[in-house]
Amino acid sequence: MRTLTRVLEGIGSTLQLLVQSLSHVPTLPRQWGRFIEQCYLIGYTTLPIVAILSFFIGSVLALQSGYSMENFGAKQFIGSLVGLSIARELGPVMCAILLAGRVGSAIAAELASMKVYQEIDALETMNIPPARILVLPRLAAVLVMMPVLAIIANLVGWFGGAIVAKYTDFIAIDPPAYFAALRRFMEFKDVLNGLIKAEVFGFAVVLVSCNIGLNTRGGPREIGASVTRAVVTSLILILVLDYFVTKALL
Amino acid sequence: MQNSQQTARVGLFFILGVALIWVTFETLSGGKVFKDQGYHIVAGFTSLKELKTGDEVRMAGVKIGEVEKTRLAGRRAEALLRISPDVKIKADATATIVMAGLIGTNYIGIDLGSEAAADLRDGAEIKTAVTPDLNSVMSQIGELGKKIEGALGNLGGALSGDGKSPGIIQKVDQLVTENRENLAQTTGNLRSITDKMNRGEGTLGKLINDPVLYTDLQSALSEIRGGANEAKTFIANAQAILDEVKRGQGAIGALVYDQKAADDLKASIANFRTVSDNLAKGKGTLGQLLNDDTLIRDTRAIMRKADRALDGLDDAGPLTAVGVVANGLF
Numbered sequence: 001m002r003t004l005t006r007v008l009e010g011i012g013s014t015l016q017l018l019v020q021s022l023s024h025v026p027t028l029p030r031q032w033g034r035f036i037e038q039c040y041l042i043g044y045t046t047l048p049i050v051a052i053l054s055f056f057i058g059s060v061l062a063l064q065s066g067y068s069m070e071n072f073g074a075k076q077f078i079g080s081l082v083g084l085s086i087a088r089e090l091g092p093v094m095c096a097i098l099l100a101g102r103v104g105s106a107i108a109a110e111l112a113s114m115k116v117y118q119e120i121d122a123l124e125t126m127n128i129p130p131a132r133i134l135v136l137p138r139l140a141a142v143l144v145m146m147p148v149l150a151i152i153a154n155l156v157g158w159f160g161g162a163i164v165a166k167y168t169d170f171i172a173i174d175p176p177a178y179f180a181a182l183r184r185f186m187e188f189k190d191v192l193n194g195l196i197k198a199e200v201f202g203f204a205v206v207l208v209s210c211n212i213g214l215n216t217r218g219g220p221r222e223i224g225a226s227v228t229r230a231v232v233t234s235l236i237l238i239l240v241l242d243y244f245v246t247k248a249l250l
Numbered sequence: 251m252q253n254s255q256q257t258a259r260v261g262l263f264f265i266l267g268v269a270l271i272w273v274t275f276e277t278l279s280g281g282k283v284f285k286d287q288g289y290h291i292v293a294g295f296t297s298l299k300e301l302k303t304g305d306e307v308r309m310a311g312v313k314i315g316e317v318e319k320t321r322l323a324g325r326r327a328e329a330l331l332r333i334s335p336d337v338k339i340k341a342d343a344t345a346t347i348v349m350a351g352l353i354g355t356n357y358i359g360i361d362l363g364s365e366a367a368a369d370l371r372d373g374a375e376i377k378t379a380v381t382p383d384l385n386s387v388m389s390q391i392g393e394l395g396k397k398i399e400g401a402l403g404n405l406g407g408a409l410s411g412d413g414k415s416p417g418i419i420q421k422v423d424q425l426v427t428e429n430r431e432n433l434a435q436t437t438g439n440l441r442s443i444t445d446k447m448n449r450g451e452g453t454l455g456k457l458i459n460d461p462v463l464y465t466d467l468q469s470a471l472s473e474i475r476g477g478a479n480e481a482k483t484f485i486a487n488a489q490a491i492l493d494e495v496k497r498g499q500g501a502i503g504a505l506v507y508d509q510k511a512a513d514d515l516k517a518s519i520a521n522f523r524t525v526s527d528n529l530a531k532g533k534g535t536l537g538q539l540l541n542d543d544t545l546i547r548d549t550r551a552i553m554r555k556a557d558r559a560l561d562g563l564d565d566a567g568p569l570t571a572v573g574v575v576a577n578g579l580f
Contacts, residue, residue, distance in 0.1 A: 190278075
């Protein structure tokens with residue numbers, strides 16, 4: 001019962017935080033500096049790990065599908081399979097998971113420590129809503145950066161698949177054939193679906209992490225607990241949202 | 251400084267992302283970057299089947315463009331094709347929707363057309379032809395399957411019966427059941443016959459097992475063959491004789507084919523008949539000789555007289571012999 005209450009409390013406070021943040025949207029141009037800083041943290045610094053992970057996801061996907069499809073002579077469709085899988089599903093989901101691990105945890109830790117060390121209380125005392133200067137720039141930054149991360153993840157993943165398809169003995173499909181197969185069964189709609197999903201996941205991760213960070217109660221030990229909670233909640237939320245967004249977009 | 255560098259990086263990153271999204275969009279949605287390259291032709295079909303935007307247009311298997319747009323135009327479907335500017339399509343060329351694979355990839359195939367025909371211009375309409383698609387082929391196969399199923403059902407019914415009348419299998423079963431003893435006896439007989447044959451008993455067994463019989467049979471056969479050869483020679487000779495006869499050569503030939511000889515023969519036979527008639531009637535010397543027994547009686551009397559005369563001769567001597575004979579005779 002207490003758990004349920006806490007879950008409902010979390011959902012309620014998250015929505016409340018969202019509404020508060022949206023109410024401060026007009027102040028965004030005046031927070032340009034913060035916005036850029038968050039863009040840098042969320043997008044630019046996350047790029048390397050996203051690229052590495054996507055490359056190897058594309059590679060292993062090509063390897064596995066090549067191994068399986070070889071049995072029934074459908075090797076030439078590896079490009080389509082890798083392309084569609086990454087664009088529609090793996091690209092956005094992996095980006096969001098990395099975001100939860102790298103950015104969500106950082107946000108939760110930062111806001112939780114601010115809360116624990118009463119910096120949030122100080123802001124509120126100065127009539128500066130934390131939703132305005134701490135949450136809104138992050139949400140805006142993730143909305144701008146997430147599609148960029150996702151498209152890079154897609155392209156790097158596709159190229160990873162192409163390289164494996166060419167240099168694996170039992171697959172041996174040249175990049176032109178690989179990309180021709182990829183193009184044949186894919187439309188921009190598929191990529192757009194992925195980008196929309198990435199946007200939704202990223203927004204949810206940042207919002208939930210901010211909320212958990214701001215709602216930290218107790219001493220410094222709670223900072224760690226909040227970080228853990230933020231990451232776990234984000235991961236669960238990503239996969240649950242994934243199902244519903246995919247269904248809505250189909 | 252730190253802040254402006256950060257801003258620049260974020261800006262660069264963002265521009266990179268937007269550029270990548272744009273490139274992906276252009277690549278996957280038919281490459282509108284190149285929309286000014288090439289010219290358009292329209293291909294109208296009753297159904298575009300699985301054809302979609304971005305599918306290839308090929309001439310004799312070579313890619314010459316792609317489907318830029320598909321649309322409904324009244325009672326038909328139209329595909330707007332963008333063709334490379336260096337490829338000319340003849341006015342009498344025909345476009346068909348060709349299936350490249352079983353899983354729904356299609357392209358538009360255009361044939362070369364005739365050399366003399368004019369080139370199609372931008373916006374012109376190309377002739378099209380309908381090709382049977384996989385669905386129609388599948389439905390035909392389905393109908394075929396139904397027919398086969400019906401035929402097999404009939405066959406099955408005939409074999410196993412339909413409840414009212416027994417099927418072939420049941421009839422055979424019944425036949426076998428009813429005649430089990432006969433069959434057993436027959437097979438027993440057959441076995442004893444084959445056993446005997448194996449052991450070389452009986453005519454057939456000897457025929458099969460005894461090599462002497464085989465040799466005899468072979469020599470008999472060779473004799474028959476010799477006889478046949480002789481018969482052949484005989485027939486050939488007969489044929490040669492017949493040929494000669496036909497040619498009118500030889501006695502028979504002359505008889506059969508020479509009118510004069512035949513007439514002579516006929517006359518001879520007639521004469522012979524006259525002679526024999528006369529003989530029968532006792533005409534002439536020979537006839538009398540044959541038919542008149544007085545002659546034989548006279549002859550016998552003469553002989554008796556001669557006998558007596560000879561006896562007298564023995565007594566009278568040779569000088570009176572002539573006189574006695576003459577006396578006896580006359």
